[in-house]
Amino acid sequence: MVKVPSTMAVLGTPAPDFTLPNPATGKEVSRTDLRGDRALLVMFLSNHCPFVQHLADELAAFGREYQEKGLAIVGICSNDVTNYPNDHPDLMAEEVESRGYTFPYLYDESQEVAKAYEASCTPDFFLYDLDGLLVYRGQFDGSRPDTDIPITGEDLRSACDAVVAGDCPSPEQRPSVGCNIKWKAGNAPAWFG
Numbered sequence: 001m002v003k004v005p006s007t008m009a010v011l012g013t014p015a016p017d018f019t020l021p022n023p024a025t026g027k028e029v030s031r032t033d034l035r036g037d038r039a040l041l042v043m044f045l046s047n048h049c050p051f052v053q054h055l056a057d058e059l060a061a062f063g064r065e066y067q068e069k070g071l072a073i074v075g076i077c078s079n080d081v082t083n084y085p086n087d088h089p090d091l092m093a094e095e096v097e098s099r100g101y102t103f104p105y106l107y108d109e110s111q112e113v114a115k116a117y118e119a120s121c122t123p124d125f126f127l128y129d130l131d132g133l134l135v136y137r138g139q140f141d142g143s144r145p146d147t148d149i150p151i152t153g154e155d156l157r158s159a160c161d162a163v164v165a166g167d168c169p170s171p172e173q174r175p176s177v178g179c180n181i182k183w184k185a186g187n188a189p190a191w192f193g
Helices: 031-035 051-068 089-099 110-117 153-164
Strands: 018-020 027-030 040-044 074-075 106-108 124-128 134-138 177-180
Touching: 018 110, 031 040, 031 074, 040 110, 051 074, 051 153, 051 177, 089 106, 089 153, 124 153, 134 153
Parallel strands: 040 074, 074 106
Antiparallel strands: 018 027, 018 106, 040 124, 124 134
């Protein structure tokens, strides 16, 4: 299992716009549809990645909990489905159903949204405050599929709790680690090592 870290995008960066299809509903969803006057958590996910599978049930519970607290949440899959068919939009819709995701799980076929957010791995988390500025990018917690560390979500929870309370998360943030975004041939961004 190859571990790829987050790029750790620059804090204070504005949230890039997007409009993407939601395979579970057949409708398009935009960043502005989600955000309104709320803080926004953007999560880059994958159906087949063992790092995401390790957290998926907890991500579903986390999503329900923090949506109730007023946080807008979205999952995005940007993987190349030609070479990684387990991430096909039809299977994304099944993943929403089986995991009980209450947040939209969108398909980024062009991979332009992953590039705009500087997403490099799955899972990769980006939290934006009420002004639409990046205040957290990093790990869910220190648990990984190959460790006995319990899944708590402590890192992301701490950041989200701060934002929901109107505060700024600690700037000391640890990168997420996971499978690399599965870029289409010739489509990987220059910054992707």
